[in-house]
Amino acid sequence: MAAWGERLAGVRGVLLDISGVLYDGGEGGGAPIAGSVEALARLKRSQLKVRFCTNESQKSREDLVGMLRRLGFDISEGEVTAPAPATCLILKERGLRPHLLIHDGVRSEFDQIDTSNPNCVVIADAGEGFSYQNMNKAFQVLMELENPVLLSLGKGRYYKETSGLMLDVGAYMKALEYACGIEAEVVGKPSPEFFKSALREMGLEAHQAIMIGDDIVGDVSGAQRCGMRALQVRTGKFRPSDEHHPEVKADGYVDNLAEAVDLLLQHADK
Amino acid sequence: MAAWGERLAGVRGVLLDISGVLYDGGEGGGAPIAGSVEALARLKRSQLKVRFCTNESQKSREDLVGMLRRLGFDISEGEVTAPAPATCLILKERGLRPHLLIHDGVRSEFDQIDTSNPNCVVIADAGEGFSYQNMNKAFQVLMELENPVLLSLGKGRYYKETSGLMLDVGAYMKALEYACGIEAEVVGKPSPEFFKSALREMGLEAHQAIMIGDDIVGDVSGAQRCGMRALQVRTGKFRPSDEHHPEVKADGYVDNLAEAVDLLLQHADK
Numbered sequence: 001m002a003a004w005g006e007r008l009a010g011v012r013g014v015l016l017d018i019s020g021v022l023y024d025g026g027e028g029g030g031a032p033i034a035g036s037v038e039a040l041a042r043l044k045r046s047q048l049k050v051r052f053c054t055n056e057s058q059k060s061r062e063d064l065v066g067m068l069r070r071l072g073f074d075i076s077e078g079e080v081t082a083p084a085p086a087t088c089l090i091l092k093e094r095g096l097r098p099h100l101l102i103h104d105g106v107r108s109e110f111d112q113i114d115t116s117n118p119n120c121v122v123i124a125d126a127g128e129g130f131s132y133q134n135m136n137k138a139f140q141v142l143m144e145l146e147n148p149v150l151l152s153l154g155k156g157r158y159y160k161e162t163s164g165l166m167l168d169v170g171a172y173m174k175a176l177e178y179a180c181g182i183e184a185e186v187v188g189k190p191s192p193e194f195f196k197s198a199l200r201e202m203g204l205e206a207h208q209a210i211m212i213g214d215d216i217v218g219d220v221s222g223a224q225r226c227g228m229r230a231l232q233v234r235t236g237k238f239r240p241s242d243e244h245h246p247e248v249k250a251d252g253y254v255d256n257l258a259e260a261v262d263l264l265l266q267h268a269d270k
Numbered sequence: 271m272a273a274w275g276e277r278l279a280g281v282r283g284v285l286l287d288i289s290g291v292l293y294d295g296g297e298g299g300g301a302p303i304a305g306s307v308e309a310l311a312r313l314k315r316s317q318l319k320v321r322f323c324t325n326e327s328q329k330s331r332e333d334l335v336g337m338l339r340r341l342g343f344d345i346s347e348g349e350v351t352a353p354a355p356a357t358c359l360i361l362k363e364r365g366l367r368p369h370l371l372i373h374d375g376v377r378s379e380f381d382q383i384d385t386s387n388p389n390c391v392v393i394a395d396a397g398e399g400f401s402y403q404n405m406n407k408a409f410q411v412l413m414e415l416e417n418p419v420l421l422s423l424g425k426g427r428y429y430k431e432t433s434g435l436m437l438d439v440g441a442y443m444k445a446l447e448y449a450c451g452i453e454a455e456v457v458g459k460p461s462p463e464f465f466k467s468a469l470r471e472m473g474l475e476a477h478q479a480i481m482i483g484d485d486i487v488g489d490v491s492g493a494q495r496c497g498m499r500a501l502q503v504r505t506g507k508f509r510p511s512d513e514h515h516p517e518v519k520a521d522g523y524v525d526n527l528a529e530a531v532d533l534l535l536q537h538a539d540k
Contacts, residue, residue: 132396139437143435167402171448174448175441175445
């Protein structure tokens with residue numbers, strides 16, 4: 001593999017995944033990943049542009065940012081690209097009235113959305129809200145529609161909490177796709193539209209940006225397909241087999257965000 | 271399409287699906303489908319062999335048969351091919367110790383199975399048991415295994431209860447397949463082994479038997495792939511679009527079991 005200097009040449013901005021890179025979620029709000037608070041602070045003091053690109057769909061951006069700030073991270077709401085606000089834009093543009101299968105923590109993002117007489121289903125990481133009853137209700141709404149539309153906030157397989165691996169929205173999206181014989185539209189990583197909106201908000205071209213994430217598919221492959229570079233951290237949901245993924249090869253693997261920032265500050269934008 | 275006489279020539283035995291053909295499940299045990307009690311009685315008085323081939327995995331065979339007898343059906347336990355007993359045979363043959371994600375109603379079928387220190391997961395139609403917590407536990411067990419084995423009792427998309435369509439085990443099987451990056455082994459319809467075991471128990475060759483079911487894939491396509499003929503009833507989960515399925519064409523469509531039995535008694539084994 002080429003030297004780091006070559007791999008990171010010309011990088012002017014960094015897109016950061018949140019869960020598994022900054023912190024691991026879990027009981028009591030979760031815990032920062034060792035070194036990440038300081039690494040983010042160093043990154044923000046540099047000349048590199050920084051934006052956060054998350055599939056977090058259990059919490060509103062306000063709650064997410066509040067929680068991260070309490071953990072010590074330098075982050076504000078305006079710096080976060082998240083799937084719930086992106087979904088609201090789509091719903092309004094297309095005149096869609098959703099049945100919401102979502103976590104209560106993110107419901108406030110949909111306050112301005114008309115949910116009467118639903119003509120689509122929106123599914124997000126509902127956590128304990130993925131009861132049989134709630135899944136069955138979403139299924140029944142879809143089966144009643146002539147043209148069933150299912151919007152999924154991300155399609156992650158699982159994520160890591162302090163207590164262990166947890167099923168993510170992608171598993172439940174697949175369940176509804178199979179039961180209804182339909183294909184969901186994914187809003188969030190790895191959808192190219194989602195990465196592009198984050199790039200627009202940074203004011204950078206894809207080749208000038210690098211994604212740092214713990215998900216070899218959602219983060220690394222998704223960003224690369226958009227023309228960005230991508231590093232995978234060995235924290236969060238990272239598994240050693242990711243480094244031998246049959247289809248995806250990151251532009252680099254680093255132990256954690258701290259190592260990624262060390263390398264970026266040393267080699268980027270040279 | 272050929273005349274019924276031609277289509278039913280040489281039939282010597284009938285495999286009957288239960289849910290959606292004999293009765294629709296639901297609150298209070300469900301209700302017989304109009305005409306089915308009498309149709310089954312007539313069929314059993316004929317010279318045709320009769321066996322029941324079900325993917326029912328919420329109830330033990332004992333409870334299922336007891337419930338059907340209370341609804342007036344002439345059925346006994348020894349006449350039923352069901353996935354739970356078939357699964358127990360597989361577990362014993364392969365030395366598998368399952369983590370069980372199943373309905374309490376079928377748990378007694380697994381009484382003789384060692385479930386300590388699980389090295390596989392068995393998933394059945396758990397109904398309300400498909401909580402996030404239970405799904406996550408099954409997921410975590412699979413992710414801990416070096417060679418994850420997932421046995422699924424059927425892979426139905428949904429079934430019909432008196433209150434409406436209900437998500438079936440197949441949706442949750444797909445969720446675990448996706449989350450773990452594995453493929454489940456299906457025990458039950460449409461698995462060829464399952465149909466073959468039912469044929470063995472009737473002592474018939476595939477070309478001598480006909481399946482009657484409400485599921486265009488699980489019943490009709492599954493039986494046809496084994497060399498049987500198959501009728502779809504327009505009861506249970508039948509939907510008009512099934513008659514224009516892109517890949518599956520039943521040997522006939524009938525309004526209900528009563529019509530199927532009329533035709534069979536008139537034309538079969540001639």
